[in-house]
Amino acid sequence: MRELRRSVLSLICCAVLVGCADAGPNPTGSANRTPALTESPAAASPTGPISPTDATSPTDATSPTRAPATASARSGTPTHPSAAPTRSSAAPVIIIDPGHSGRSIRRTEPTTGLTDFDYPNAPEMHEVYEVSTCVADGLRDLGYRVIMTKKDADDTVGLAERARIANKAKADLAISVHNDHGQNPAFQAVYSQRGIRHGDRYRPMWRGSGSNRTVFDHPAVARASARYARVIARERGAVLAAEVDVAEENFSGRAGLEPGNLALVQLLAEVPWVYNEAGALTGGSTTRRMTRAAQTAYAEGLLQGVVSAVPGPDAGTEPASPRELRSCIDRQHKL
Ligand SMILES: [Zn+2]
Numbered sequence: 001m002r003e004l005r006r007s008v009l010s011l012i013c014c015a016v017l018v019g020c021a022d023a024g025p026n027p028t029g030s031a032n033r034t035p036a037l038t039e040s041p042a043a044a045s046p047t048g049p050i051s052p053t054d055a056t057s058p059t060d061a062t063s064p065t066r067a068p069a070t071a072s073a074r075s076g077t078p079t080h081p082s083a084a085p086t087r088s089s090a091a092p093v094i095i096i097d098p099g100h101s102g103r104s105i106r107r108t109e110p111t112t113g114l115t116d117f118d119y120p121n122a123p124e125m126h127e128v129y130e131v132s133t134c135v136a137d138g139l140r141d142l143g144y145r146v147i148m149t150k151k152d153a154d155d156t157v158g159l160a161e162r163a164r165i166a167n168k169a170k171a172d173l174a175i176s177v178h179n180d181h182g183q184n185p186a187f188q189a190v191y192s193q194r195g196i197r198h199g200d201r202y203r204p205m206w207r208g209s210g211s212n213r214t215v216f217d218h219p220a221v222a223r224a225s226a227r228y229a230r231v232i233a234r235e236r237g238a239v240l241a242a243e244v245d246v247a248e249e250n251f252s253g254r255a256g257l258e259p260g261n262l263a264l265v266q267l268l269a270e271v272p273w274v275y276n277e278a279g280a281l282t283g284g285s286t287t288r289r290m291t292r293a294a295q296t297a298y299a300e301g302l303l304q305g306v307v308s309a310v311p312g313p314d315a316g317t318e319p320a321s322p323r324e325l326r327s328c329i330d331r332q333h334k335l
Contacts, residue, residue, distance in 0.1 A: 092144055092145065092312055096135055104120065105158050107160075109159075112267070117257065124180070124280065127280065163266075163267075172272070175302060176276060179278045193222045195226075206262060218270055232302065236301030299328070
């Protein structure tokens with residue numbers, strides 16, 4: 001059943017774009033000559049915000065062997081084996097990345113040679129923009145600094161540009177917000193820059209082939225991303241009273257896009273990034289809008305997830321209630 005859902009998914013949502021969920025094994029990835037990471041006790045630590053200890057853990061030495069080209073190496077930018085800087089005296093910076101662009105994009109990302117591809121995807125792009133706006137409002141109310149990668153649902157912003165926005169801001173956490181009208185609401189998933197553990201190992205996260213093969217080369221960021229992904233999955237699941245999968249991407253076999261197991265926007269990021277998907281098949285129709293109740297629940301789960309992952313300056317203050325979030329969603333519909 002799962003396989004069927006995955007195949008439908010790839011047709012409907014972000015399809016060949018970035019992150020529609022195909023959590024299955026990646027045979028191409030397993031053929032990677034790069035050794036998989038060995039799990040360490042530090043990497044398996046309980047979920048929670050990054051501590052300075054985590055960011056400078058000796059386990060960084062277990063970074064994956066680089067493929068001939070990495071995003072950092074190609075750009076000439078030094079690699080950063082540390083997570084986003086800690087901010088003891090300033091509010092955390094959160095990037096909220098609503099999925100999809102107002103116009104179609106197909107560009108070659110210069111530092112990696114990979115394809116930066118996106119397209120309009122209604123009603124998803126409007127729904128997730130509304131959800132993102134309400135999450136942003138809820139975080140700002142708690143004192144966070146929030147940057148949206150789009151200023152309007154119809155904005156056209158490439159994936160490389162979205163990553164650049166987060167890198168420039170030295171964000172503590174970035175979240176992409178997508179949904180999938182090919183999947184029923186039982187499908188709920190998050191994807192990190194570390195992937196999932198297979199036995200005692202993590203596969204390298206990568207995209208592309210040949211000279212364009214690019215491996216994610218920020219191990220501490222990857223660990224932070226994985227921890228945050230688990231926290232966000234837990235909080236989204238609590239709101240839904242359902243399981244939210246922490247899954248691994250699979251881009252193999254998607255026409256026009258390079259194989260790999262990491263969304264381009266996450267590959268190009270130098271900050272922890274958690275990619276979110278939510279089934280939005282409504283009333284048996286792939287074009288009918290998701291309900292406002294479902295949007296509210298998505299917003300609540302994301303808001304609670306970010307607050308739990310990266311505590312803000314007003315820790316202890318209750319985030320916006322479901323009723324307040326629903327009011328926000330309703331206001332977005334009236335705009
Ligand atoms: Zn999408």
